[in-house]
Each structure stands twice: as C-alpha cells, then as structure tokens.
Amino acid sequence: MAxxxxxxxxxxxxxxxxxxxxxxxxxxxxxxxxxxxHGQLAEEIRALVDLAKxxxxxxxxxxxxxxPIGRPRGDLAGLLAVSYPKKRxxxxxxxxxxxKKLDRxxxxxxxxxxxxxxxxxxRRKLLLVGPPGTGKTLTASVLAGELxxxxxxxxxxxxxxxxxxxxxxxxxxxxxxxxxxxxIYFFDExxxxxxxxxxxxxxxxxxxxxxxxxxxxxxxxxxxxxVAATNHPDVLDHALFRRFDDVLEYAPPGEAQIGALLRxxxxxxIQGRVPWLQLARKxxxxxxxxxxxxxxxxLKESIMGDERPIRPxxxxxxxxxxxxxxxxxxxxxx
Numbered sequence: 001m002a003x004x005x006x007x008x009x010x011x012x013x014x015x016x017x018x019x020x021x022x023x024x025x026x027x028x029x030x031x032x033x034x035x036x037x038h039g040q041l042a043e044e045i046r047a048l049v050d051l052a053k054x055x056x057x058x059x060x061x062x063x064x065x066x067x068p069i070g071r072p073r074g075d076l077a078g079l080l081a082v083s084y085p086k087k088r089x090x091x092x093x094x095x096x097x098x099x100k101k102l103d104r105x106x107x108x109x110x111x112x113x114x115x116x117x118x119x120x121x122x123r124r125k126l127l128l129v130g131p132p133g134t135g136k137t138l139t140a141s142v143l144a145g146e147l148x149x150x151x152x153x154x155x156x157x158x159x160x161x162x163x164x165x166x167x168x169x170x171x172x173x174x175x176x177x178x179x180x181x182x183x184i185y186f187f188d189e190x191x192x193x194x195x196x197x198x199x200x201x202x203x204x205x206x207x208x209x210x211x212x213x214x215x216x217x218x219x220x221x222x223x224x225x226x227v228a229a230t231n232h233p234d235v236l237d238h239a240l241f242r243r244f245d246d247v248l249e250y251a252p253p254g255e256a257q258i259g260a261l262l263r264x265x266x267x268x269x270i271q272g273r274v275p276w277l278q279l280a281r282k283x284x285x286x287x288x289x290x291x292x293x294x295x296x297x298x299l300k301e302s303i304m305g306d307e308r309p310i311r312p313x314x315x316x317x318x319x320x321x322x323x324x325x326x327x328x329x330x331x332x333x334x
Contacts, residue, residue: 006025030046085151105246106146124223125217127247131231133252137229167209185224189231190229190230191236228244255280269310286322298310
C-alpha cells in the first residue's frame, strides 16, 4: 500500500503544479501496489499515468512547462478564476463558417510545435464579437476542453481599480502568468478596458490601461491563448483589432441552428414526429442561451410531472415564455 511519504509527495506536487513529479510519484504507488499483490490496481494506475503522459505530449509546447493543477495564489487569486471545462466543439451548435474557424484554431494549436518549427505562429490571440447569448463564453470553455488546458477567466472587478497605475500593474501580472501557466486567458466584457481612446466618457487611467494592453498583447510570446469577448465591438479602439490573430463574429441562431439545438437538447426525451422546423421558426430571434434555457425548462417540467412525455406544445409554450422574459413580441404565424 502507499506509504505516508508517497501520499504527501503526491499531494504536494499536486498543489505546486509539478506535473512531472506528480506522475513519477503515481508510478511509485503503482509499483508498491504490484509488490503488495494488487496487480489489477497497479495496472489501472499505470494506464492512467500513460493517458496523462499522452495528453501532455499532445500539448503544443516547445519547452517543459508545468501546468498548475491548483488554483491561482497570492495576488492572482483576485485576478483570475480558474476552471477545467470538459466541453467539446461537438457540444456547440454553430454556423458552418464559425465551426470551421474554431476547428482550424484547435487544429493549429494541436500542431503548434510543427508550425513554430517552420517559423510560423498558430492562432492564439482571439477576439470574439457578437450579441449576448450567442456562444462567446462557451467558446472559451470549448477551447480549454478541446486542448486539455485550464480556463483562466479574468476578474474585471479585481483588475480595474480607481488608483492610478494599479490596473496596468495588475494587467502585467496576468500577462506574466500566461508564460508561467499555459491556459485560456479569457477577458469577458472586454470593452471595459478596450474602449476607443477619445470617447466622451474616456478618462486618463483607462487610456493608460488600453495602451498597456496593446503593448502587452503585442509582446506576448507565450503558448497560452488570449481570448477577449465583447457585445460592443463598435466601441473598441481600432488599434486592438490588428493585435488579434483572428476576429470571430457571432450572431443569433437561424432556423437551422435553433432546430439543431432543440433536437440536441430534447430529441432523446420526446417520441413520435416532432415539427422541429415549425418550433425553430417560432424561436427565431432568441439567442442560443435562451433556446437552451427554454429546453431545460421543458425537461424540468417533465421531471416534476413524474417523467410525463414531452409534447411539441410544451416546447412551444416554453419558447413563448422565454420570448416574454426577454420582452420580445410573439412570433407571428406566416
């Protein structure tokens, strides 16, 4: 059985983000279990270690830099919220053009070592623009899940302060972290720091923060992905756009995307013929998030009704409810 020192070493390496030592200690535990006659357990541990090594080898990095397993500590704890999403690109319903662009970004990251060796750079600085509820935040989770790296969401409430120079200093901490811990660094509501210089409500401190961001993102040569999202691209400073490798535009779903999302969410829970196209037309104007919420409400009603079969009329009613919550008029029948 594992001895106390090995267990302590395992936990310490986990907390410090030392992946190499973590895996080495796990192999020692497997050897101990094999000597104790627990062959099946030993093999299971070795298989898990091999799986971790294979995933590690697939990470597009040119040098051995450990990804911290723990959470940001010290000042960074107030600036970054970390999570480890399991989402995949197949979990999203997207337009064909947008799905193709995201797939290309993921493939470039998975082949980054080969691309860098040829003197080229994979896309890793991304600007996501579009209305609320169209999939921008989910995209950051999907990129993290597909690449097997953490998602670090920048906490704007911790980043932006009223003290001159302090916000820029905190921004420097975040960009320093991109080199120390590979991940998706997600700036949501990016217009809070990326607004055009010279706007009527512009203040000197925000200008300095924007200038700092422009300099830092241009100088950043880490292997992390920097992803910014905004609902208001029209207020972003023009100099920002050329600092990003790609600008991805998100739009409310059309009939085809709504129908696909409804089928993905409810198809396994409903029997018989379903007028998906008619329901999709009824939901045109709602965002992806609102359609997903309507689907979840339908499922909850079924659960509370002792698994009562879901009917198309139930879906239509929830779509009307979501439309009313958003203050939108009912879709007229054509």
